[in-house]
Amino acid sequence: MMTPRGVRSPIDVKIESSIFVASAYKPSDEPSRPGRQVVFLGRSNVGKSSLINILLGAKKLARTSSTPGRTQSVNFYRINDTFWFVDLPGYGFAKVPKQVREAWGPMVEGFLGRRRDEIGLAVLLVDARHDPTAKDRTMGEWLETAGIPYLVVGTKADKLSGNGRSQSLKMIRNVFGEGAMAIGTVLASSKNGLGLRELWKYLDQAVEAA
Numbered sequence: 471m472m473t474p475r476g477v478r479s480p481i482d483v484k485i486e487s488s489i490f491v492a493s494a495y496k497p498s499d500e501p502s503r504p505g506r507q508v509v510f511l512g513r514s515n516v517g518k519s520s521l522i523n524i525l526l527g528a529k530k531l532a533r534t535s536s537t538p539g540r541t542q543s544v545n546f547y548r549i550n551d552t553f554w555f556v557d558l559p560g561y562g563f564a565k566v567p568k569q570v571r572e573a574w575g576p577m578v579e580g581f582l583g584r585r586r587d588e589i590g591l592a593v594l595l596v597d598a599r600h601d602p603t604a605k606d607r608t609m610g611e612w613l614e615t616a617g618i619p620y621l622v623v624g625t626k627a628d629k630l631s632g633n634g635r636s637q638s639l640k641m642i643r644n645v646f647g648e649g650a651m652a653i654g655t656v657l658a659s660s661k662n663g664l665g666l667r668e669l670w671k672y673l674d675q676a677v678e679a680a
Contacts, residue, residue, distance in 0.1 A: 486550045488526040493543040506677045507554040512595030514560025517625040520660035553677040582616045591676035598624030598638040602645045622646045628659035
């Protein structure tokens with residue numbers, strides 16, 4: 471699937487093209503074309519696909535589902551024929567076979583290891599309405615160990631009041647703010663566009679080399 475040439479996203483960032491390229495279940499499935507990568511990680515119901523779609527101004531480019539754990543592959547999207555958005559499988563899902571849950575760690579950790587030099591930024595999504603989970607913290611630790619810069623994005627922030635957002639931002643910063651590779655925290659919403667301009671500033675910096 472591809473967005474029309476020259477389309478502008480809801481945040482006025484010009485997207486010349488955004489194309490779904492591949493779903494990879496093993497390293498040999500991964501596309502080899504060059505370009506910096508922005509990797510999206512988070513719990514299986516945190517809204518990764520919805521965020522990718524609104525960032526690109528494409529409603530159905532990344533598939534969304536109400537069933538946690540549906541995305542069990544590494545999905546590659548080619549943007550402006552110069553860089554990549556990469557959607558990694560969500561973690562924390564319970565309604566999938568045990569062998570799938572057990573395969574998640576090696577798949578994601580292996581990807582981060584193989585692609586470390588190509589990853590310009592990892593976007594770690596957490597639910598702004600709740601404390602980061604133990605798995606969220608572990609994901610941050612993985613990124614620290616791999617030496618990959620990451621931005622923490624609190625999703626579904628439209629469901630919080632102004633005071634609730636301030637408290638959420640403080641909470642997330644308290645958890646991840648001391649990390650050497652953590653470059654910032656943004657509250658965002660795929661429903662009303664909250665925080666997307668700020669998020670794109672980080673994305674632009676990450677893919678500048680492309």
